[in-house]
Amino acid sequence: MCAVTTPYRQDMPPAGGFEAVKYKRNLPVRGPGGLAILGGVTALCAYGFYRLGKGNVEKRELQREKTWSRIHLVPLLLAEGDRDAYRRQQAAQAREKEIMKDVKDWEAGKSVYNNPRYQPSEYIVVL
Amino acid sequence: MSTFHEGASSSQPYKDPTPLPTSVPKVAELGTTSAPLxxxxxxxxxxxxxxxxxxxxxxxxxxxxxxxxxxxxxxxxCATDLITKMRENCLQQFEDHWNCLELNNQEYNPCRKPERVLNKCMFEKLGLVKTIPGTPEGQTPIHEVQKPLFGRMQK
Known part of the structure; x- marks a missing residue:
């Protein structure tokens, strides 16, 4: 048997040593954390509700403005309507008087209720 | 026997041409349309x-x-008097404002610009101030808010 002689060489770690064993989890950063998102959403919602509240107050004021603009016009429109209603009422009464002139003791335009309170007529003309 | 007829169900509008009795003094109706009013x-x-x-x-x-x-x-x-005075003193501002109202569904909030000009003119010429009754204490009246949240909905 012929012995092959190779120079003796001790197996050694590579130069610079072995690299560290990868035992840690290697996960990339996946955006802001849960607390940050929760806080952000809460802040956004809070701001939204703040704006909503402001908007409600403003809407209320706009409604008040609109209502008062109409309230201020009520006397004017009512006065005009009243004159027209009075004119029609007088005309209707004159017509009734003319039609019922032969009936004794007929009072034209007399209310059918035994009450002095004003009662608007149920119909404006007999069609 | 007469029955109740709704005015709306009539086939034609009922017109009563009889004038007011002469015992009632005449007054000219204002005749102003809704936007100027x-x-x-x-x-x-x-x-x-x-x-x-x-x-x-x-x-x-x-x-x-x-x-x-x-x-x-x-x-x-009194209303006729006011409208006459407004037209004498602030005709341009008045017309600008009510034309703006006509174009904006007769809402005040899209027409603040012409309204402020009109209010200023009315205060200077006639001494009339727009006040909205019932505005909470310490709050700017809505017609004087500089940056309101609600403007025109469509630009």
């Missing part, structure tokens, strides 16, 4: 306050149209 509403409320209140108190007394004719004529005369 809305534009002038707060000035009307300020300028004709006494007449308006008198008329409404009279109406509270009795709802009969014959009861408050005199007060009603005063209200109408």
């Amino acid at each position: 809305k534009s002038a509403a707060f000035f009307f409320g300020a300028y004709c306050k006494e007449y308006n209140e008198d008329f409404m108190l009279c109406k509270a007394e009795n709802r009969d149209p014959a009861h408050c004719l005199k007060e009603g004529r005063r209200v109408t005369r």
